[in-house]
Amino acid sequence: MVGYVGQLSLAQMSIAGVAGFLLARLQRSLHIPFPVAPLLATAVAAAVGLLLGFVARRVRGIDLAVITLAAGVAIQEAVFANPLITGGLAGSKVPAPKVFGLDFGVAGRGFPRVQYGLLSLVVLAACCYGVVRLRGSRFGRQMLAVRANERAASAAGVDVRRTKVLAFGISAGIAGLGGCLIGYGQGTLSFDSFGVTASLFFLAVVAVGGVTTVSGALAAGLLVPGGLLFTALDDVAGLGTYQSLICGLAVVVFAVLRPAGLAYRRPATPAVAGAHRAGRGGARSGGARGGPAPRRPGSWTGPLRRPDPPAGAVPAVPAGEPSAPGDRRPGTGVTGGATPEGDAR
Numbered sequence: 543m544v545g546y547v548g549q550l551s552l553a554q555m556s557i558a559g560v561a562g563f564l565l566a567r568l569q570r571s572l573h574i575p576f577p578v579a580p581l582l583a584t585a586v587a588a589a590v591g592l593l594l595g596f597v598a599r600r601v602r603g604i605d606l607a608v609i610t611l612a613a614g615v616a617i618q619e620a621v622f623a624n625p626l627i628t629g630g631l632a633g634s635k636v637p638a639p640k641v642f643g644l645d646f647g648v649a650g651r652g653f654p655r656v657q658y659g660l661l662s663l664v665v666l667a668a669c670c671y672g673v674v675r676l677r678g679s680r681f682g683r684q685m686l687a688v689r690a691n692e693r694a695a696s697a698a699g700v701d702v703r704r705t706k707v708l709a710f711g712i713s714a715g716i717a718g719l720g721g722c723l724i725g726y727g728q729g730t731l732s733f734d735s736f737g738v739t740a741s742l743f744f745l746a747v748v749a750v751g752g753v754t755t756v757s758g759a760l761a762a763g764l765l766v767p768g769g770l771l772f773t774a775l776d777d778v779a780g781l782g783t784y785q786s787l788i789c790g791l792a793v794v795v796f797a798v799l800r801p802a803g804l805a806y807r808r809p810a811t812p813a814v815a816g817a818h819r820a821g822r823g824g825a826r827s828g829g830a831r832g833g834p835a836p837r838r839p840g841s842w843t844g845p846l847r848r849p850d851p852p853a854g855a856v857p858a859v860p861a862g863e864p865s866a867p868g869d870r871r872p873g874t875g876v877t878g879g880a881t882p883e884g885d886a887r
Contacts, residue, residue, distance in 0.1 A: 543713040544745070545753035546677065548689030549706060550607040552741045553594065553614035557714045558721030559736025560617065561587040563627055565722050566634035566731060576639040576646075580722040584715050591714020595707035602692065614738040622733040633732040636725040648727050662723055669716055670756050676712070685709055727768075743786070746793045752803025761804045765789060 543551045561583040568579040598609045622628055629635075638647025639661065648658035676682045684705050687695035696702050725731050747765050752758025764771040767785060776782030796803065 543709055544748070545755070545758075546682065546685040546689060547706060547709045549602060549709070550604075550745075551610045551710070551713065552607055552738065552745065553610040553617065554713065554717045555736045555741040555744060556614040556617040556622075556738065557587050557590055557594075558717040558724065559622060559731075560590055560721070561718030562636070562721035562725040562731050562736065563621070563634055565725050566636045567627075569637045570635060576641050580639075580719070583722055584718040587718020587721065588711045588715035591717075592707060592711040594714070595710025598710075599703040599706050611738065614741060618733075618736075618738060622736065628731070628733050631732075633730040635730050636728070638729075639726055646726075647729075649729055658726065661726075665719065665723060669719065670760075673716075673756055681705070681708070743789070747789055750789070750792050750796050750803060752805035754802070755805050758803045758805035765792075 543549050564586055565579055565583040568574040568582060574582065594610065594613055598606055601609060638645055638649065646657045646661040648654050684700045687698065687700050688702055688705050692702050721736065724735065728735065744766065748759065748762045750765065751762030763769055772782060772785050781788065
């Protein structure tokens with residue numbers, strides 16, 4: 543949403559929470575097995591995103607951020623604060639993902655188990671591959687055009703509103719899949735697991751990593767709560783309690799020094815452009831091989847004297863100079879004397 547379409551959404555974690563709590567109900571109450579249950583929860587999250595995108599398809603910028611923030615607060619108050627849905631203070635337990643007798647849950651002997659890490663890695667790789675392919679597709683180019691200039695994209699034939707709605711649905715589906723993984727990772731979900739403030743925090747961390755590339759998302763994943771970098775810093779230096787403070791300072795510093803994020807790399811200058819400039823400079827100084835500079839047709843590069851007239855042409859006489867006796871200027875009807883004033887020739 544932010545990197546490809548340029549639209550600011552603050553309801554991503556609320557949508558992820560919808561998928562997480564729905565996953566708990568599907569697997570625990572309806573006994574729908576893995577991986578059907580997380581796929582259904584992801585589809586419902588995508589539908590919520592499509593609905594939100596349809597409502598906010600006419601707005602952009604700060605207005606869109608306010609609408610999505612209000613939607614996140616509404617979901618938090620209507621869904622997460624309802625004990626019948628979230629289980630109240632006890633929370634909602636999410637059964638471990640099991641398929642063909644294989645347990646991919648995080649709890650058990652050897653906590654945290656490697657099986658859950660492999661499951662998360664496979665889902666992450668699939669999402670990264672899908673996002674990269676999406677950027678190179680026609681719809682991805684349409685999203686980039688909307689991010690650059692909505693009016694220019696509309697003039698070029700891009701349906702801006704349709705692009706926004708579909709982008710909302712795709713991003714909400716990815717957020718819902720992340721909510722399912724959070725549910726499997728925590729084991730028990732509470733109403734504090736998915737809040738509006740969490741959306742703001744994740745958005746700030748993604749801005750540090752870089753919102754326009756997949757590598758920026760990977761860099762941001764190292765900095766979020768439970769990420770590898772802060773887990774290592776907490777184990778070594780005990781900096782886990784200062785995570786929010788460090789991320790806030792990082793956002794301010796990178797907004798000034800590196801607005802595009804950690805993963806941004808400036809594209810290299812093509813060699814053709816440098817050669818073109820060198821060729822232009824060489825042409826001014828007499829050519830690249832030291833020969834005379836090329837002369838444009840009709841230009842005069844010799845001494846400042848009047849050029850010789852072509853063969854068979856009658857020489858022109860400047861105004862005010864006497865002409866030779868018997869000299870007739872063609873088309874003037876004047877023989878000898880001064881050139882008449884106003885003669886174009």
